[in-house]
Amino acid sequence: MTLTEIISYKNVRFIRGERIILDDVNWTVRTGEHWAVLGLNGSGKSTMLNMMGGYEFPTSGTIHVFGRQCGKYNWEHIKKRIGFAGNTLNRFLSSLNNETAxxxxxxxxxxxxxIYEQTTDEDWEKADRLLKDFQLTYLTDEPYRHLSQGEQRRVLLARAFMASPDMMILDEPCSGLDVRAREDLLDSLQEQVVKKETVLLYVTPHIEEIIPAITHAAVIAEGKVVASGLKKEVLTNHVLSSAFGLPVEVEWRDGRSWLHVVKK
Known part of the structure; x- marks a missing residue:
């Protein structure tokens, strides 16, 4: 693993029961890159990213994050450097509902x-700045249960930035949002990624969510990385038609990609 490599997957396989979830995955993320991990539901993309948090371990192959090999290092030190936001936090909904933004x-x-540890005035001041950055100031003291789904997602996104992580993993953060709430979240994310040095890994089945700040893309199909590299070289008609199993065309506008299904 070179000094510029932040993440390195080499020949990674993951088998659950008799099902192969990931099959011979090779993938590298380097300093200065922001990635979209794209694939249909069930393709293995979330499992692939969960391994970086130590929530899953490869059946074979090796994973290095920040120069450390998964399974051969105290992973709590790595997890502290990673911010995460995704639907998995919904399992804590009963606790979240009773807290303010x-x-x-x-x-x-x-x-x-x-909050179970001592906080400082600086912590609360930083939270106030994040509330402002994500256009949530009007919800400062509102209970989470009173927020719309889009507002809740932006609060969780701001929460993920609170620790100033070296890497941010967002697992389908726009799932279930209407188009206005989605665009509000993506606008906030674009602004934060441009301002900060945090490496972004954005997991989604929708290429429309890939913001201009994202530089690279990996396409996952049936547990394999079928293409990876600069996003405009990867998000092509041929690659996506093959990965999605139907003919599609990609259109680029203002740094964003849009997918059209080709009807015969």
Whole structure:
């Protein structure tokens, strides 16, 4: 692993029961790159990213994150350098519902649901800046349960930035959002990625969510990385038609890609 490599997957396989979830995955993320990980539901993309947090371990092959090999290092030190936002946090909904937007954002410093450690004035000031950055100031003291789904997603996104992580993993953060809420979230994310040095890994089945700040893309199909590299070289008609199993065309406008299904 070279000094510029932040993530390295080499010949990674993951088998659950008799099902092969990931099959011979090779993938490298380097300093200065922001990636979209794209694939249909069930393609293995979320499992692939979960391994970086130590939630799954490869059946064979090796994974290095920040120069450390998964399974041969105290992974709690690695997890502290990674911010995460995704639908998996919904399992803590009963706890989140009783906290304010500001409290939830501050809890991101400790990677906890709820605040159980000593906070400082600087922590609350940083949370206030994040509330402003994500256009959530009007919700500062509102309970999470009173927020719309789009507002909740932006609060969790702000929470993920609270600890100033070296890497951010967003697992389908726009799932279930209407188009206005989706665009509000993506606009906020674009602004934060441009301002900060955090490496972004964005998992999605929708190429329309790939913001201009994202530089690279990996396409996953049936547990394999079928294409990876600069996004305009990867997100092509041929690659996506093959990965999605139907004819599609890609259109680029203002740094964003849009997918059209070709009807015969």
């Amino acid at each position: 500001r409290e939830i954002i501050v809890s991101g410093k400790f990677n906890s649901i709820g």
